[in-house]
Each structure stands twice: as C-alpha cells, then as structure tokens.
Amino acid sequence: MNAISPSLAKMHGRKVTVHYGQKQALFDVDLDVPERMVTALIGPSGCGKSTFLRCLNRMNDVIDGCKVGGEITLDGQDIYDQKLDVVMLRARIGMVFQKPNPFPKSIYDNVAYGPRIHGMAGTKGELDEIVRSSLEKAGLWNEVKERLDQPGTGLSGGQQQRLCIARAIAVSPEVILMDEPCSALDPIATAKIEELIDELRENFTIVIVTHSMQQAARVSQKTAFFHLGHLIEWGDTEQIFTSPKDERTQGYITGRFG
Numbered sequence: 001m002n003a004i005s006p007s008l009a010k011m012h013g014r015k016v017t018v019h020y021g022q023k024q025a026l027f028d029v030d031l032d033v034p035e036r037m038v039t040a041l042i043g044p045s046g047c048g049k050s051t052f053l054r055c056l057n058r059m060n061d062v063i064d065g066c067k068v069g070g071e072i073t074l075d076g077q078d079i080y081d082q083k084l085d086v087v088m089l090r091a092r093i094g095m096v097f098q099k100p101n102p103f104p105k106s107i108y109d110n111v112a113y114g115p116r117i118h119g120m121a122g123t124k125g126e127l128d129e130i131v132r133s134s135l136e137k138a139g140l141w142n143e144v145k146e147r148l149d150q151p152g153t154g155l156s157g158g159q160q161q162r163l164c165i166a167r168a169i170a171v172s173p174e175v176i177l178m179d180e181p182c183s184a185l186d187p188i189a190t191a192k193i194e195e196l197i198d199e200l201r202e203n204f205t206i207v208i209v210t211h212s213m214q215q216a217a218r219v220s221q222k223t224a225f226f227h228l229g230h231l232i233e234w235g236d237t238e239q240i241f242t243s244p245k246d247e248r249t250q251g252y253i254t255g256r257f258g
C-alpha cells in the first residue's frame, strides 16, 4: 500500500480527475503529499504533472472548460469546498512558475505585495522585517540588500526566480508548488535553487514538477511517476529510482521513453 498515515500527509488527493472540455487529462489519481518533504512529480511530456500540481491550489479554476473531480484535502479540509476562500487557500499554498515572473515593481515591493494585501504587517518596520527575512530564506538578501528599490525585472534569471520564491514565502505559506522552477535557468542558478529547495523543506511542504530525473533524485524524498494521465506509482525517491515496481516507471527512468 502506498497510502501514508493521515497524520503525516499535509495534502491528500483521492480519485482526482481533470477534464479539459471533452479531453480527460487525469484519471483517478490518489496521491498523498507528506509534510515538510519534497515530492517530485515526474513523467513524459503531457502526462499530467502540471495539471495535477495546479489542482493542489485550484489554479485550474482559472482555465476555461477545465473541470476537476475527486477530492483534495489540506490538513483534512476539502479545498474544493464551495465555502472555501480561494484567495486564502492560495496564501496557504504558494506557487512558483517555470519562467521567473517578478511584478514590474521594485525588489522590495515584489516581496511586500502579498503581506500588504493580506494585512500581515502593522507597521513599516514589521513589513521591512518580513521582506528581509523572506529574502534571506530565499538566499537573495546579500545580493539585493543595497538595491531594494530597484526593479525586480533587472535581476538575473536565477535571482529573479529566487525573488519569486521570496515573494511566495513572504505570506508564510504551508505548501509551495513549483512548476519546473529551473527550466529557464543555467546550471549554476539551477544548483542554487536546488540547494534552496533542500533548505526550505525544513519549514515548508514542497511539490515540484520536473523534467529532470537527476533533479528529482537530488531534491526530493518522494517521487510520483505519471504516464498518460495516470499516476503509475509513487513512493520514496530512492525506491522509485532503484527498484521501481512498474515497467513503465523503469522504462522512463532508464531513458527508454520520455
């Protein structure tokens, strides 16, 4: 059995299905996301990794014709409950995208934006402190502390991605979703983000979509392999990479397809 004790799982997905219009993209996916670990979603292009990731903070809600079925819970609470405040949900479950997408604002304002709209700081001093600590946790403070008033878009790609991570952290999320966060970055910037992910798992639950099996092996403790909209298997990363149970997983990790 793959299911883990409810007390250990931060999020549960049960029989999750997704349709884009007539086309079904996910079929009865059952996946648990354990707390304070990194879960990697891997599989060939078009297998549904990003679709599943977006289910976890209801980002699919904004896609026309997209219909999500089944159940997804956060700390036991149904995140698709009609009464749930989606803005609050997205504060609890932050997201970092493939391409760094800082706002056209200063470095400071990029990080301060979320805390301001959620009324998290009573004074300028408190806001300054949130900005500083978020940039520190994202490993960017020393590089930007002298130029907080300069545009976020003026940073290098890797710095921009760390700024986006700082922006996500600033509202104190519990879960951070990352959709191929290094795909637009060079190897040095990628290594920095991977180190950062490893540090962040002390405080956050992380789910990452990656095309790179090396990256999944380096950063995650749990790995889930998707194929043609089905979750084929998931478990400890080491087990998935050394002794997968399904031959499709074996085929993918040994590079026979994908």
Ligand SMILES: Nc1ncnc2c1ncn2[C@@H]1O[C@H](COP(=O)(O)OP(=O)(O)OP(=O)(O)O)[C@@H](O)[C@H]1O
Binding pocket: 020, 023, 025, 043, 044, 045, 046, 047, 048, 049, 050, 051, 052, 063, 211
């Ligand atoms: N907005 C959309 N409208 C219609 N179909 C979509 C949409 N987004 C994804 N799909 C389809 O759903 C399936 C799963 O796509 P998804 O992007 O989740 O896969 P993926 O595994 O993340 O792929 P990749 O690794 O290439 O990013 C694909 O067949 C894709 O064409």
